[in-house]
Amino acid sequence: MLAVVPPPVTVRVPAKVNLHLAVGNLRADGYHDMVTIFQALSLHDDVTVAVADDPGVEVRGEGADSVPTGPENLAWKAVQALAAHVGRDPEDPKVRVVIRKNIPVAGGMAGGSADAAAALVGLASLWKLEIGRDELATLARGLGADVPFALYGGTALGTDRGDQIVPVLARHPFHWVIAFDKGGLSTPEVFVELDRLRADGNPPRVGAAEAVLEGLASGDPRQLALLLGNDLQAAAVSLRPNLRRTLRAGVNAGALAGMVSGSGPTCAFLCTDADSAVRVAAELAGAGVCRTVRVAQGPMPGARVVASEEAPRPVPPEVHA
Numbered sequence: 001m002l003a004v005v006p007p008p009v010t011v012r013v014p015a016k017v018n019l020h021l022a023v024g025n026l027r028a029d030g031y032h033d034m035v036t037i038f039q040a041l042s043l044h045d046d047v048t049v050a051v052a053d054d055p056g057v058e059v060r061g062e063g064a065d066s067v068p069t070g071p072e073n074l075a076w077k078a079v080q081a082l083a084a085h086v087g088r089d090p091e092d093p094k095v096r097v098v099i100r101k102n103i104p105v106a107g108g109m110a111g112g113s114a115d116a117a118a119a120l121v122g123l124a125s126l127w128k129l130e131i132g133r134d135e136l137a138t139l140a141r142g143l144g145a146d147v148p149f150a151l152y153g154g155t156a157l158g159t160d161r162g163d164q165i166v167p168v169l170a171r172h173p174f175h176w177v178i179a180f181d182k183g184g185l186s187t188p189e190v191f192v193e194l195d196r197l198r199a200d201g202n203p204p205r206v207g208a209a210e211a212v213l214e215g216l217a218s219g220d221p222r223q224l225a226l227l228l229g230n231d232l233q234a235a236a237v238s239l240r241p242n243l244r245r246t247l248r249a250g251v252n253a254g255a256l257a258g259m260v261s262g263s264g265p266t267c268a269f270l271c272t273d274a275d276s277a278v279r280v281a282a283e284l285a286g287a288g289v290c291r292t293v294r295v296a297q298g299p300m301p302g303a304r305v306v307a308s309e310e311a312p313r314p315v316p317p318e319v320h321a
């Protein structure tokens with residue numbers, strides 16, 4: 001009898017911005033204590049998993065050239081972790097992963113983590129596993145601090161390494177402009193730079209997360225704009241001084257506030273509404289301070305299987321006259 005091969009599964013997974021990011025002390029495990037508030041945005045990667053005899057990873061789209069396709073790819077690590085967890089052979093999981101990237105690579109928007117979360121959700125569906133989000137989150141935690149949030153999406157508080165996730169009330173959509181920088185920044189290097197700045201002086205520290213939670217609940221972007229903060233910003237700007245110009249240009253273009261997203265170098269600008277975001281994006285793109293500008297809104301759902309009509313279609317071959 002012929003075995004039935006299940007159809008490929010495509011998962012859409014959002015980028016994140018940290019509305020609040022408080023970094024505590026360096027711990028013995030090499031991580032810093034962290035309190036952060038994540039918001040998932042309408043900037044996403046699509047990850048397709050399929051049963052295949054030629055296992056591996058393919059990456060297309062934004063920054064694809066700088067993403068590893070071997071065992072270091074975070075989505076592949078997720079495949080291996082889930083295979084081991086359910087008693088399949090992690091060295092021969094018979095799965096092919098295709099990642100279509102829109103999230104900037106090494107940009108502080110957790111694109112690699114998003115792909116890992118998407119691979120977990122996609123495989124759970126492909127392999128018809130009885131496995132809940134919380135069990136996937138335990139696996140996700142082993143892959144990286146940002147991976148659990150990408151499973152849940154929405155707006156959430158992250159504590160411990162930023163990987164213990166509790167959903168947060170955010171009643172209204174918020175409108176963002178996202179500025180991609182040229183090239184990425186290494187997350188560990190940004191943390192090392194923050195420790196260096198703290199050893200030498202007193203870089204600014206964000207206030208309490210509670211005020212940001214109230215700002216979110218109010219739904220008023222003007223209130224929230226006053227409360228955004230990121231302890232890693234000083235370190236990212238120290239490594240990439242040009243970000244100062246980008247941050248200034250976004251506010252001059254009419255954004256309510258601008259900040260470095262996570263470890264950077266992407267900058268995120270909160271705007272009054274959708275129309276204002278489009279105007280700010282156009283003016284920022286004209287200012288020539290960054291590589292690419294996008295508008296986005298949040299909160300968005302976490303990694304979710306998309307129906308085949310929504311899944312990206314194969315790119316038709318180029319036609320030359």
Ligand SMILES: C[C@@](CO)(OP(=O)(O)O)[C@H](O)COP(=O)(O)OP(=O)(O)OC[C@H]1O[C@@H](n2ccc(N)nc2=O)[C@H](O)[C@@H]1O
Pocket residue numbers: 018030031032033034036107108109110111113143144145146147160161162187188191261262263264
């Ligand atoms: C900083 C944040 C903010 O959301 O993300 P990005 O802005 O880079 O996307 C995250 O904490 C990054 O999460 P993720 O990228 O998954 O980090 P991991 O792979 O687990 O860790 C990479 C390295 O970052 C440092 N790290 C990360 C998290 C944390 N709480 N303390 C740390 O010191 C450590 O040096 C660690 O070895």
Ligand SMILES: Nc1ncnc2c1ncn2[C@@H]1O[C@H](COP(=O)(O)OP(=O)(O)O)[C@@H](O)[C@H]1O
Pocket residue numbers: 066067068072073074075099104105106107108109110111112113115116184185187263264
């Ligand atoms: N699927 C993936 N997508 C992007 N980067 C990946 C992936 N897998 C591994 N990486 C590596 O992880 C590094 C951090 O990537 P990313 O998650 O995009 O950035 P950040 O941690 O700043 O949010 C990249 O430099 C890349 O080498």
